[in-house]
Amino acid sequence: MGLTPLPTLLAAALDVVGNSSYIDLDYSLWLYRFLTPLIVTFLLPLVFVALIYISFLVLFIYKLHRQVIMRAVQSDRNFWQVGRKIVAAIWDAHARIYHGYEVIGLENIPQEGPALIVYYHGAIPxxxxxxxxxMLLQRERLIYTIGDRFLFKLPGWGTISEAFHVSPGTVQSCVSILRDGNLLAISPGGVYEAQFGDHYYELLWRNRVGFAKVALEAKVPIIPCFTQNLREGFRQVGIFRTFFMRLYNKVRIPVYPIYGGFPVKFRTYLGAPIAYDESLSPQDLQVKVATAIEELINRHQRLPGSILWALLDRLPSAFRRRSDSLNLSNTQTKKKDQ
Known part of the structure; x- marks a missing residue:
């Protein structure tokens, strides 16, 4: 057989390219099927970024119209109260609808007086x-929060932090907040745990004992806190981990890409308060609190976490019983391995 002349091949190629309806249809279908999962998984987190900025806009509008809204409050001391309630209502509605959000153990947070809440940090908190x-809607109590310093460089965050009392925090400032009778939330793992934790839910505290020093100096109880399926809602991409870890250690800002926004079931578990004990050193208290949070994880979290099962947790009790049996099985297996 002879070779097909080059001009004939070029002509055939041009005919195919010229048949735009054929090329466009196949190419569009392929592109749609290929890109849809990527678009869904990487753009859904932007929904939550948008919700943060909606919070900023609500608070900004409230601040802008202060003179009118002040008729509803009695003094500057209550200036942010109405704005916080509006934003809290938005977030609570989202929590109920999108994640079927529940809080188990809310009675462990005191009705009044100080307490330190120590929590596991998900990819997005x-x-x-x-x-x-x-807490704002049901208990009329605000939880003061310690946030990473990079947050305060983001546009609009200043207004949010002013309204909700989010601060970078030092040992002394945290002690002062607690001595004033407030609730305070700290994640010892911080951004490092957020970026490099995974669906095995290992605590990445890196010998941090600052929160323990705060609790001992302020003489307050510590409430361990963990949210079921938190890592199934948002995850890191899972590649180039070493590269991003080195980059993070240099720049100290979140650099590891996140995907997700899956409507999995969220349940926040608040453990029994760990009472103040002056005989404990900060290191001893850190171990005690870490153990309490790990017990919450082992009792209530499927290990390793599964996005599919976390989605099924939204369904009726038959699936929930199956999920609970898997949790128990995984916990027992983990104890045997240890």
């Missing part, structure tokens, strides 16, 4: 937004 909103 959306569970703490939900918990704070629930």
């Amino acid at each position: 959306i569970d703490m937004y939900y918990l704070n909103s629930r």
